[in-house]
Each structure stands twice: as C-alpha cells, then as structure tokens.
Amino acid sequence: MNIIGTENLTVDEIHSAVERGAKFVVFQYCVSVIFMTFKRSSDVYLIRPGHTALAPRVGFSIITLALGWWGFPWGPIYSVQALWNNAIGGIDLTPEMLARSPSPATAQGGPPVQDKGGNTTTMWEKLKIATTIRPMNRPTNRKGMRG
Numbered sequence: 072m073n074i075i076g077t078e079n080l081t082v083d084e085i086h087s088a089v090e091r092g093a094k095f096v097v098f099q100y101c102v103s104v105i106f107m108t109f110k111r112s113s114d115v116y117l118i119r120p121g122h123t124a125l126a127p128r129v130g131f132s133i134i135t136l137a138l139g140w141w142g143f144p145w146g147p148i149y150s151v152q153a154l155w156n157n158a159i160g161g162i163d164l165t166p167e168m169l170a171r172s173p174s175p176a177t178a179q180g181g182p183p184v185q186d187k188g189g190n191t192t193t194m195w196e197k198l199k200i201a202t203t204i205r206p207m208n209r210p211t212n213r214k215g216m217r218g
Contacts, residue, residue, distance in 0.1 A: 096165075099162070108149055
C-alpha cells in the first residue's frame with residue numbers, strides 16, 4: 072500500500088497536517104467481467120486541508136462508470152457503493168493510519184528495533200517498508216501450475 076501525498080514529509084509534518092484537518096482516504100472502484108465483479112480500493116491518499124482530491128475521485132469514478140456495471144448481480148450494487156463513497160470524498164482512514172504511525176514526540180520513528188538479521192531500524196521505517204512491499208508470485212512447478 073502506497074501513501075500518496077506523504078513524499079518528503081517527516082512524521083511531525085504529517086501529524087501537524089492532520090491536526091490542521093488533513094486526512095488519509097482511499098477511493099473505491101469497481102470492474103466487472105460478465106459474472107465476476109471486483110470492488111477494489113485505491114492506494115491511501117493524504118488529503119491536505121482545503122484540498123478535495125478531485126482528480127482521483129473523478130478518475131476512479133470514471134473507471135467504475137465504464138467497467139463496473141456489467142457484472143450480474145453484483146456489478147450494479149458495487150458500482151453504486153463505489154460511486155457513493157467517491158462522491159462523499161472517499162473512505163476516511165485517518166484514525167487507523169495514526170494508530171499505525173509513531174507519535175510526534177518520537178520524531179525519529181520510535182526506539183530502534185533489531186530484526187532477525189541483526190539490522191537496526193525504527194518502527195516508522197518498518198511501517199513504511201511494510202506498506203510498500205508487494206507480494207511476490209509463487210514459483211510454479213514443471214507443469215506451470217502453482218502449488
């Protein structure tokens with residue numbers, strides 16, 4: 072999971088932005104293929120005070136309008152849910168994101184933590200790493216099947 076809008080910001084700057092009214096949100100989109108419908112969430116966006124994040128709201132809504140309706144029966148249901156959530160500004164994840172981040176008092180990301188390999192890092196760095204790692208594909212056997 073990427074957090075869009077936090078590039079080059081320190082923990083203190085993120086917390087002060089949230090105190091001024093910034094929030095972490097995700098937008099939803101829906102894609103359907105006949106009898107299969109997928110409702111997904113975007114990456115997390117940091118929406119600063121006074122900003123509306125109109126571009127991602129409209130972009131994910133256009134994807135849903137174009138590709139979400141076609142699955143039966145869940146396509147129309149999930150499409151309406153995604154469009155509604157985008158119309159009201161996305162799903163607010165601010166409390167969850169703040170609970171996962173260090174407090175401003177520990178600006179360096181908390182006390183150092185040593186992992187199994189002997190590397191020392193901070194909890195904030197571990198959070199950043201954990202939210203950017205993507206799962207790798209599992210290897211296949213000789214027949215090309217996963218297993």
